[in-house]
Amino acid sequence: MPGCFLSVRQVCALAILFAILGSGAGAQGDGVMPQPHPFGSAETLQYSIEWRLITAGTAELKIEPAHDANHPEWQIHGHVESAGLVSKLYKLDDNYTSHIGDQFCVSTSEMDAFEGKKHHDAKVSYDYTRNRAVFLERDLLKNTTMSTKEIQLPGCVSDVLGGLYKMRTLRLQPGQSAQIPTSDGKKWAPVRIEAQEREEIKNHVGDFKTIRYEAFLFNGVIYSKKASMLVWVTDDERHLPVQIRARMGFPIGSITLSLEKEDHQ
Numbered sequence: 001m002p003g004c005f006l007s008v009r010q011v012c013a014l015a016i017l018f019a020i021l022g023s024g025a026g027a028q029g030d031g032v033m034p035q036p037h038p039f040g041s042a043e044t045l046q047y048s049i050e051w052r053l054i055t056a057g058t059a060e061l062k063i064e065p066a067h068d069a070n071h072p073e074w075q076i077h078g079h080v081e082s083a084g085l086v087s088k089l090y091k092l093d094d095n096y097t098s099h100i101g102d103q104f105c106v107s108t109s110e111m112d113a114f115e116g117k118k119h120h121d122a123k124v125s126y127d128y129t130r131n132r133a134v135f136l137e138r139d140l141l142k143n144t145t146m147s148t149k150e151i152q153l154p155g156c157v158s159d160v161l162g163g164l165y166k167m168r169t170l171r172l173q174p175g176q177s178a179q180i181p182t183s184d185g186k187k188w189a190p191v192r193i194e195a196q197e198r199e200e201i202k203n204h205v206g207d208f209k210t211i212r213y214e215a216f217l218f219n220g221v222i223y224s225k226k227a228s229m230l231v232w233v234t235d236d237e238r239h240l241p242v243q244i245r246a247r248m249g250f251p252i253g254s255i256t257l258s259l260e261k262e263d264h265q
Contacts, residue, residue: 059081078096104165109160157188
């Protein structure tokens with residue numbers, strides 16, 4: 001059972017932290033280029049997580065800009081927490097923070113994860129002067145190093161959190177796609193993003209006209225599990241992600257994140 005819910009956590013984190021997009025060079029494919037989207041104010045998005053028709057947890061995504069006209073920078077926070085039956089079986093409390101710069105290039109990222117009886121911390125530093133990423137994971141309860149790795153990068157890349165915001169600048173229309181370098185600090189790969197169809201999404205927040213995207217991040221490099229990742233963004237200037245769904249095989253099935261609340265400051 002714990003192994004099963006660990007996979008659930010990974011997919012929830014994938015969905016809200018969204019390791020699917022972003023690069024300093026811009027999207028490549030079908031002539032699509034990112035448009036300016038400075039995120040000049042703080043934005044907080046809150047989601048409910050549904051799994052097997054039960055509420056499995058909550059997720060929150062927040063971006064805060066650093067007001068520097070010469071060097072655009074943002075700090076992004078992601079939080080995934082289990083609830084209800086899932087929490088009783090396998091408590092999850094994951095926090096993710098990253099710093100991104102111009103063109104949404106990630107400079108540092110950190111995951112602080114409480115999972116069951118475990119407490120791990122993973123940090124990544126991205127050095128673009130050498131085009132290298134250095135990954136370090138520690139067991140905070142045992143005060144030991146679990147894993148270290150250094151990899152070569154193709155240049156500026158997105159991390160697993162800033163990619164969502166990069167995606168919202170691409171303005172992909174149905175039939176368009178892009179190939180974008182993505183890294184988690186342990187590996188990198190170009191990830192294909194495909195805009196598929198216009199659909200209407202309804203939840204208790206309201207009715208939304210959206211474009212459904214598919215991110216092919218389960219490509220055997222970034223993530224090896226067989227699954228699909230879909231995201232519905234509003235068909236307007238905001239490109240607000242109102243629904244995210246990961247479809248996996250047995251025994252996980254589908255996990256859906258639905259927008260519950262948005263706040264702008």
